[in-house]
Amino acid sequence: DVKVTQSSRYLVKRTGEKVFLECVQDMDHENMFWYRQDPGLGLRLIYFSYDVKMKEKGDIPEGYSVSREKKERFSLILESASTNQTSMYLCASSSPTGDGFFNQPQHFGDGTRLSIL
């Protein structure tokens, strides 16, 4: 069974801090994703990566960066945390298809609930 592990379930940080959220998957998936989930807004894509050292911006990349140095690990970085980044952060992974779609099911981690004070 695919396992996507996020390093923390709950995290509390202060405004201005640099915050690292870590995600590891054990299925050798090429694609990895970071979303934030907010009530009434659903899941919004922050960044995704389709290969090591490759990344693309999603819908709301401002204030975030990512790092993918190894295939199994995808890190989300809040450069200078702000209160409006308080949210649930979800990591996901999937295997690619050769037809240009990202249509393999995404496997999600349990999420990190991040509070910025």
Next chain:
Amino acid sequence: AQSVSQHNHHVILSEAASLELGCNYSYGGTVNLFWYVQYPGQHLQLLLKYFSGDPLVKGIKGFEAEFIKSKFSFNLRKPSVQWSDTAEYFCAVNVKTGRRALTFGSGTRLQVQP
């Protein structure tokens, strides 16, 4: 850019009632469509998906969805809900051109009362 609309934000049903959750997307080309479910305290998991072929797709736990291309819709249905179906449901779309990742709707919270 593609978008997904889920007009029902919060649905409350009694056990054994029938369920239909609406999902509309805005994209004129070829799409892949998904429904994901998030049970309380659990991670999101795939409920069902449509890629091509029969527009009526069946998923896990008795759920099904119908793709109606002319209406840009992919509504989720279940004939008789159970208390254990209480969860949040997300519709998602994937298109071949443009962004290569899923676009999710805002979600529908379903509450089933025993």
